[in-house]
Amino acid sequence: MSLTTKNGAAILVSCLEQLGVEYVFGYSGGAALPIFDALYDSSIKLILTRHEQGATHMADGYARTTGKAGVVLVTSGPGATNVITGALTAMMDSVPMIILCGQVPTGLLGMDAFQEADVFGLSMPAVKHNYLVKKTNDVPRVIYEAFHIANSGRPGPVLIDLPKDVTSGKYDGDFNGTLEIPGYHVPHQPTTDAVKSLATLLNKARKPVLLVGHGALISKAHKEVLALAEKLNAPVVTTLLAKGAFPETHPLSLGMVGMYGTAYANKAMINCDLVMSIGSRWDDRINGNPKKFCPNAKKLHIDIDPAEIGKIVTPDAYAIGDAKIVLQQLLPLLAPENTSAWVKEVEDFKANHPLTYYKEGGLKAQQVIHAAYTASKGNAIVTTDVGQHQMWAAQFYLNSRPDTWLSSGGAGTMGFGFPAAIGAQIARPNEMVIAVVGDGGFQMTLSELSTAAIHKLPIKILVVDNKYLGMVRQWQELFLDNRYSGVDMVGNPDFVKLAEAYGIKAFHIDKAENVDSVMQQAFAYNEGPCLIHAEVIKEDNVYPMVPAGACLEEMVICAPTEKMAMPEGST
Amino acid sequence: MEHTKKLSIKFINKSGNIIRVALVLERRGYNIKSLNIYPLNDDSGYSEMFLELRGEDAKFDQIKKQLAKLIDIIEVKDAIRAEDVVPVVAYARV
Numbered sequence: 001m002s003l004t005t006k007n008g009a010a011i012l013v014s015c016l017e018q019l020g021v022e023y024v025f026g027y028s029g030g031a032a033l034p035i036f037d038a039l040y041d042s043s044i045k046l047i048l049t050r051h052e053q054g055a056t057h058m059a060d061g062y063a064r065t066t067g068k069a070g071v072v073l074v075t076s077g078p079g080a081t082n083v084i085t086g087a088l089t090a091m092m093d094s095v096p097m098i099i100l101c102g103q104v105p106t107g108l109l110g111m112d113a114f115q116e117a118d119v120f121g122l123s124m125p126a127v128k129h130n131y132l133v134k135k136t137n138d139v140p141r142v143i144y145e146a147f148h149i150a151n152s153g154r155p156g157p158v159l160i161d162l163p164k165d166v167t168s169g170k171y172d173g174d175f176n177g178t179l180e181i182p183g184y185h186v187p188h189q190p191t192t193d194a195v196k197s198l199a200t201l202l203n204k205a206r207k208p209v210l211l212v213g214h215g216a217l218i219s220k221a222h223k224e225v226l227a228l229a230e231k232l233n234a235p236v237v238t239t240l241l242a243k244g245a246f247p248e249t250h251p252l253s254l255g256m257v258g259m260y261g262t263a264y265a266n267k268a269m270i271n272c273d274l275v276m277s278i279g280s281r282w283d284d285r286i287n288g289n290p291k292k293f294c295p296n297a298k299k300l301h302i303d304i305d306p307a308e309i310g311k312i313v314t315p316d317a318y319a320i321g322d323a324k325i326v327l328q329q330l331l332p333l334l335a336p337e338n339t340s341a342w343v344k345e346v347e348d349f350k351a352n353h354p355l356t357y358y359k360e361g362g363l364k365a366q367q368v369i370h371a372a373y374t375a376s377k378g379n380a381i382v383t384t385d386v387g388q389h390q391m392w393a394a395q396f397y398l399n400s401r402p403d404t405w406l407s408s409g410g411a412g413t414m415g416f417g418f419p420a421a422i423g424a425q426i427a428r429p430n431e432m433v434i435a436v437v438g439d440g441g442f443q444m445t446l447s448e449l450s451t452a453a454i455h456k457l458p459i460k461i462l463v464v465d466n467k468y469l470g471m472v473r474q475w476q477e478l479f480l481d482n483r484y485s486g487v488d489m490v491g492n493p494d495f496v497k498l499a500e501a502y503g504i505k506a507f508h509i510d511k512a513e514n515v516d517s518v519m520q521q522a523f524a525y526n527e528g529p530c531l532i533h534a535e536v537i538k539e540d541n542v543y544p545m546v547p548a549g550a551c552l553e554e555m556v557i558c559a560p561t562e563k564m565a566m567p568e569g570s571t
Numbered sequence: 572m573e574h575t576k577k578l579s580i581k582f583i584n585k586s587g588n589i590i591r592v593a594l595v596l597e598r599r600g601y602n603i604k605s606l607n608i609y610p611l612n613d614d615s616g617y618s619e620m621f622l623e624l625r626g627e628d629a630k631f632d633q634i635k636k637q638l639a640k641l642i643d644i645i646e647v648k649d650a651i652r653a654e655d656v657v658p659v660v661a662y663a664r665v
């Protein structure tokens with residue numbers, strides 16, 4: 001390739017092409033003009049969004065479905081500050097993303113120039129790494145380093161701030177592929193002793209549980225997880241993010257664990273004698289109270305990030321490395337005890353405390369989500385927003401394949417679900433994509449209806465409309481004497497008309513008896529996006545629930561009859 | 572329990588790296604009592620940061636791991652030599 005005749009932006013775009021980038025999700029502006037201009041001649045497809053936050057969540061949805069970094073391009077100042085939420089969302093969930101920001105020319109940095117924002121400083125705690133590029137000749141190296149950092153080890157977002165003179169200046173460098181990141185090491189291979197120490201404890205366990213986290217999906221270890229569960233005959237629980245890493249229809253699956261996890265998953269955690277986390281970071285949605293967590297269990301931990309070992313739980317044995325490689329080395333060392341009595345015990349938990357809901361008294365979100373599950377034969381890619389509908393979707397949409405469940409876990413970002421579905425549908429044009437969103441969160445990024453409509457993406461947007469910020473309302477009902485403050489969504493639009501205003505097909509459900517037929521019709525429509533407005537009962541709560549900061553023993557399985565004490569943990 | 576700790580951090584002296592270190596410490600409630608930076612005498616082009624810190628003992632290991640995770644940090648270690656945190660030495664080496 002001849003690099004000599006190009007400007008910084010053209011070099012940047014050719015690097016993206018060489019790195020296999022198919023799509024850039026972006027929003028234009030003055031400081032990014034050279035880059036948008038370079039994209040004009042490129043084979044890379046530009047998806048123009050309606051807000052920079054939408055671009056980040058689309059890139060995120062693209063990345064979570066493909067495992068490849070999603071690329072975002074925005075302008076300086078407000079364009080750049082609008083990506084911070086999406087960067088945090090990707091950071092908290094270890095999603096690879098490259099965020100390219102236009103910036104004022106280097107000579108104006110620090111001069112309060114028009115649309116100057118110190119996005120290098122602003123984004124630092126929300127990204128895995130970031131760059132402010134000051135020389136055109138550094139552009140290719142920085143791009144290659146950024147992709148390497150974003151994609152490897154524990155993935156994450158990398159932001160690159162690109163002053164306008166850097167992208168419009170002439171490139172006369174001789175980048176030969178050498179990266180200059182001597183401080184960056186990825187521990188793929190565990191030590192042999194570490195793997196042996198896991199095996200020793202696993203071989204003694206009589207009541208083991210596997211806690212599967214997002215790391216298992218990132219390392220594509222789902223086959224190894226299945227082999228391990230079957231070899232150990234051990235029940236499997238997953239975190240919210242790891243849904244699909246182990247088939248939820250498998251007899252050993254206990255579904256999601258934690259704050260709104262199944263009662264049987266939580267009971268298994270309480271009663272097990274060993275729990276092994278495979279790429280989960282024992283976070284506070286699972287482990288509200290580390291002092292009382294799985295009190296009688298040996299704790300084993302597999303993670304590629306050394307800083308996760310001992311951060312919350314002090315493990316009895318651990319291996320630092322890529323989950324897939326660790327499991328491959330671990331499997332031959334296993335000679336497990338007979339666990340059938342334990343599996344029977346867990347099956348009794350399941351029989352005694354099944355996941356259920358009251359079907360009487362108006363249309364229930366759970367029924368609507370279950371109908372979506374049936375209509376899509378459990379085979380769709382499901383994205384969610386954040387709130388009650390997210391937890392119901394986690395409970396009632398069972399995932400049996402990896403990379404088919406996209407939800408903002410660590411950051412809990414409202415507004416994520418719908419744009420993430422756009423990114424997922426772009427990445428997987430032949431799959432069915434369902435966005436399960438709340439009436440609150442959908443309104444944060446619904447401007448992307450244009451984006452979905454223009455590209456005729458056949459996304460099913462399921463708006464679970466309870467006319468409340470339901471999850472917050474639930475907490476106010478249970479812990480604050482029904483003092484509803486700042487949760488009423490009065491003034492919601494007519495979602496059907498709203499969709500139609502964008503030229504999008506829309507359906508409406510408000511009766512239990514119509515759910516299945518409407519869902520069938522909506523799911524048969526594939527010419528473009530369609531919106532299903534489900535008006536569900538206003539006041540319903542997600543159970544089981546473990547109050548924030550409490551231990552799993554304090555799980556509330558169904559509606560309490562007395563007022564509950566305000567939890568101490570982070571809500 | 573809180574005690575004073577001494578850290579030595581070898582790093583690539585690009586702009587931003589002092590803020591990155593400070594952010595890791597601030598977030599976990601650590602206070603910087605002194606900070607000295609000087610370039611290494613070898614050809615590496617790296618610099619070394621010496622910090623005297625105060626914060627909860629229990630968080631120290633986690634903090635060292637989070638610092639080591641920063642991309643431009645080459646090495647994090649306990650600074651055992653007393654002179655490591657004396658500014659005069661630092662100036663002398665520059």
Ligand SMILES: Cc1ncc(C[n+]2csc(CCOP(=O)(O)OP(=O)(O)O)c2C)c(N)n1
Binds near residue numbers: 437468
């Ligand atoms: C950007 C953002 N702001 C605020 C919150 C706090 N929050 C968490 S859930 C929730 C309610 C969501 O309401 P809705 O989207 O209608 O979903 P529902 O809970 O009713 O299903 C709120 C406000 C958040 N998670 N994200």
Ligand SMILES: [Mg+2]
Binds near residue numbers: 387440
């Ligand atoms: Mg709602």
